[in-house]
Amino acid sequence: MDLDAALKGVTDFWDSTLSVIQVKTPDRSMDILVNGWLLYQTLSSRVWGRTAFYQSSGAYGFRDQLQDVMALCVSQPAMTREHILRAAARQFTEGTCNIGGCPPPARA
DSSP states (O other): OOHHHHHHHHHHHHHHHHTSSOOOOSOHHHHHIIIIIHHHHIIIIIIISOOBTTBOSSSOOHHHHHHHHGGGTTTOHHHHHHHHHHHHTTBOTTSOBOGGGOOOOOOO
């Protein structure tokens, strides 16, 4: 495995994801938060890790996850769509959804 190529792939992914929208404010710390950290945290923790300080169960919190994934609709539209469709597949006709929106267990 070419480690330099792997690192470049990861770096390119994060650069392209986090640089889509850039905000400039009078507060440098706000710029750092808005221009990278919040989107990184949403994708790495909420979408991929399925966790947050208020939801550490590993489940897909139906409403919370849908609200959080909207932060990615400009930088990662395909990922956002996939997430919304996955959630919609767990919603019943009457509007309720299975608790936690957990994916079904893997079958052997």
